[in-house]
Amino acid sequence: MKPVNWGVLGAAKFAREHMARAIHEAEGARFHALATSDPRKAAPFSAFCPDLKVHNSYDALLADPDIEAVYIPLPNHLHVEWTLKALEAGKHVLTEKPIAMQADEIDALIAARDRTGLMATEAYMIVHHPQWQRARTLIAEGAIGRILHADAHFSYDNRSDPGNIRNRPETGGGSIPDIGVYTYGSARWATGAEPVALDAQITRENGFDVFARVFGEMEGPGGRFTYHAMTSMRLFPRQEVVFQGETGLIRLTAPFNAGLFGEAQLHMFRQDRADHIERFPGARQYRNQVEAFGRSIRQGTPYPWTLEDAKGTQAMIDRVLAAE
Template sequence: MRKVKWGVLGVAKIATEKVIPAMQRAERCDIAAIASRDEARAREAAGRLGIARAYGSYEALLADPEIEAVYNPLPNELHVSWTIKALKAGKHVLSEKPVALDANEGRTLIAARDKAGRLVAEAFMVRFHPQWRRARELAQSGAIGEVGAIQTFFSYRLLDPKNVRNRPPGGGGLYDIGCYAILTARYIFGDEPIRVVATLDRDADFGTDRLASALLEFPRGRHLTFTVATQVSAHQRVTIVGQTGRIEICIPFNALPDRPMRIMIDSGADLVGGGARVEEFPVCDQYGLQGDAFSRAVLGEAPFEFPIEDAVLNMRVIDALFHAAERGTWETP
């Protein structure tokens, strides 16, 4: 079974602790090289992770003729520039989210993809976890009646001023985790929001949003409400509410790779769970599933389900939310 040879740009924590180990365990991924602007850091990461080649520059990795696909976990403001460079070098690219800082910047990746004839996509791993696949199946099948509302909460506590999540221009909660709330609602509803409103609280020292809440109206009167925060206790939960029941995804975004995940389906018979049942999913790693799906597309075995155009649609909503918060008005994506 042939594997795609991957190169990784940078030694970001998400890459070295989550994505690379998961892809190394996956069926169709061979992590063949890693690069850093500090060659010593690249060599240290390569040795620790068992990666054959380490480069002291991103350019050197892109010049490696054996590398077929690149994973780009660089800071948000570098996603587009290095993704385009990788495409020009003839590599397929899986870029971390958000794929750009605004929709116009994201659109440049469509032209770059078309010119290069290579695949480029945004790394939203949650769409590959079976708990989300099942939640969408239930929601769209009418198992809980017509879905009218989704409520999402996602938070963590991070006070380090040197962390890229706390530094402009690409830091802040809406870029980092608000994008998940938007994406998963679009995924469940199978539709795009028609108007949005939001409020943000910014850290006076960091200049990034540390608390964001929003209301998104979808066609047929359906709503997403969400809150994301970067300076409160860690918590995440998604509730999908229909006319005759609800679905709760208990660990919706950082699904654990070493234990079964669960969703709860409740008929709403009473307020103490009398109509509730639980579905459990076998142990899996959503990062590995994503890597295999992308690799199969590179090998021409199956199309990639989520083209870069989907990432631009998500960025349009983020743009509208920033505008809504600044102007205090409803905005249309």
């Protein structure tokens, strides 16, 4: 398969530490260019990719005829604007989550994707991790019976970094936009369910949420179940997801930052059976994401997370904020 030439808009820390490296290392991908006006920010990228081309503006990178796909790790409030610009420039686009600040903003992205015939989606990497793929399969097979309840928890503490974009409401900050996509979207993807009733308790600080508890009901192919999620930027780090069924329970450790927060594991507990544990120490979800994107471009392989999926999660986020 001919490698896909990638460009990255902006020298974001996350791109430098994770996604740009994943693009550089992935099969069927080539990290070709970076857009940044600051040569100092480009240096760490060139250190692991010496032949990297550096453009001094986003528009210049989009005009580069050698670039086929663009990865966008810009602040949340810029995602829609630059996704549309990239599509209009004839590039496939992978944009960080959340891809939009409101669900109805994604309609324009869907229309542009369909009009151009290009690939465009949100970088929801967990669906490429075997831990989540396994959980989804087990739930669909009825391994723990009909789902009765789901819990999703994601917290960290960044109060010591006031300049972080997650601590700034004008750039789409807050725990819900930043990590609600994980706690809400993962429950949707694993179970095929959508929310039918939601309530929320939200604590705000300087105009953005720092703690949110969401509780309600979701309904999917197996019926209705209760749902509880917690996100926070002011609590000790925690990542855990639990699905409780009629005949068993599945617990996922390190479900969102696998390998960084801890080892990704799947624990299954059932009556009258030995506890079942699966470990995924070597899985690399960012690299998997890049390779899956390339296969979709080159071979037409179905991609597991579409703009429609992203819109569903953003609609859930909108409902949570409206339920306050």
